[in-house]
Amino acid sequence: MxxxxxxxxxxxxxxxxxxxxxxxxxxxxxxxxxxxxxxxxxxxxxxxxxxxxxxxxxxxxxxxxxxxxxxxxxxxxxxxxxxxxxxxxxxxxxxxxxxxxxxxxxxxxxxxxxxxxxxxxxxxxxxxxxxxxxxxxxxxxxxxxxxAYPNKEGNVTFTLNGYENAKKIVLSGSFNKWNEDLFTMTKTEDCWELTLKIKPGEYQYKFIVDGKWIVDPNNPKKKRNEFNGFNSVINIKVPVKFTLNGFLNAKQVIISGSFNDWSKKKYRMTRTKKGWIDTLMLSGGKHQYKFIVDGKWIIDPDNPVKEYDFHGNINSVCMVR
CATH class of the missing domain: 2.60.40.10 (Immunoglobulins)
Known part of the structure; x- marks a missing residue:
């Protein structure tokens, strides 16, 4: 309409x-x-x-x-x-x-x-x-x-053990605007479960057991909500491949960015015949990054998307959706 x-x-x-x-x-x-x-x-x-x-x-x-x-x-x-x-x-x-x-x-x-x-x-x-x-x-x-929608071939499965006598359990979270009816879970022999196809990102969620809201007892990650309680937290990540062509004479190349607090040591890239590669598991959203070639910081020469950070530096930008 x-x-x-x-x-x-x-x-x-x-x-x-x-x-x-x-x-x-x-x-x-x-x-x-x-x-x-x-x-x-x-x-x-x-x-x-x-x-x-x-x-x-x-x-x-x-x-x-x-x-x-x-x-x-x-x-x-x-x-x-x-x-x-x-x-x-x-x-x-x-x-x-x-x-x-x-x-x-x-x-x-x-x-x-x-x-x-x-x-x-x-x-x-x-x-x-x-x-x-x-x-x-x-x-x-x-x-x-x-x-986010239920799909048996999805990328994340939510499970809740026990509650054998429950009549209905619903999964509710930030991925469906906290809807109380949409994602009904399926009862199996061992637990209640629901598999979702969902975009990468951080989400908060709870289970609704016969009308009663509970956090995920098997997930230690929680955030306080506006009702002075807690929501469970899940971070869906996807593999992202980074490539730096050339620099074949370099002894070491590291990829550093907002995803690892700009660490100078954490992610060492692998040398190939054409340059350097590394695949990282990243959450959804915008990530700034740079390469460190033998101690020298450089932007990605093959990525035209750049922006300033809060300190006046220019960084390359990767968007994960």
Whole structure:
């Protein structure tokens, strides 16, 4: 729906008629593969469409689909900008780099047929949110996209041992705006667990056991929260490869930066036929760095991204998303 007629609602899924996400249910409308976000539309998943002008509800099968567009908060609800590519008789896709989006944790979006009709998702879809206008709840839903989402092939698994008699355990944290319903954990023979696909970065989280909030008893890392309690903390890191070409006559090259408190000794690079390399596990965000070649500090000659630090030095910059 047009942004002008909506309140932008962030992660409000506890409204009547909206469901939490179970590990076995896929999120509708998109998937994330590596650093690529793929919007996916399958006309067999939809039965109704609506229009802006009169709010009319039409049968999906009555439409002659000529094009499909992704419209959402990320492109100002445009009906024309993000056209999808048809890949077979029923399916359309559009690929975007995750780095093309801001660092928000979620966005509302919808698919537009023929630049005019909004495809209405099912109330059974896990990632939906009610549309609102002027404070009123409308009989329509938007899809919701999250940078963190349950995926069995994800990069981090949360587990909680015990609590065999619990009826429901939910994972809630800064990665989903502390939603109390969205990420329902699955009970196994030994524990409760949930695997997420999540961007690198530091996140705070808690478990909600039958309505009671608890920290992760197996994670000693905690931070005090605004309620004078504590949240568990997890830092998701990814491998980042650094390369310095040339300097083959150097005896030693060290990479130093904001990620290791500018240590002069910690990360020694490995000599190759063309130069020097090292791979570091880094958290999400911006990292400043330099190379130390036989004691001399230099910026990365192959990286055009640079900035000053608080001491007036120029450093190379690496962004991890």
């Amino acid at each position: 047009k942004k002008s007629i909506l309140y932008i609602i962030f992660l409000i899924l506890a409204i009547a008629g909206e469901s939490s996400y179970a590990q076995t249910e896929p999120f509708k409308g998109y998937r994330i593969e590596g650093d690529t976000l793929i919007f996916s539309f399958d006309k067999r998943d939809y039965k109704k469409v609506t229009t802006d002008e009169y709010g009319s509800i039409l049968d999906f099968e009555d439409l002659d689909i000529k094009n499909v567009v992704v419209s959402g908060e990320f492109n100002n609800w445009s009906k024309r900008k993000w056209s999808m590519i048809q890949i077979d008789e029923n399916r359309y896709e559009l690929k975007k780099k995750i780095s093309d989006f801001t660092d928000e944790f979620s966005w509302e979006f919808k698919f537009v047929i023929n630049n005019a009709y909004w495809a209405e998702p099912s109330r059974k879809d896990g990632n939906i949110v009610r549309v609102r206008k002027n404070g009123y709840v409308l009989p329509s839903y938007n899809l919701k996209m999250y940078t």
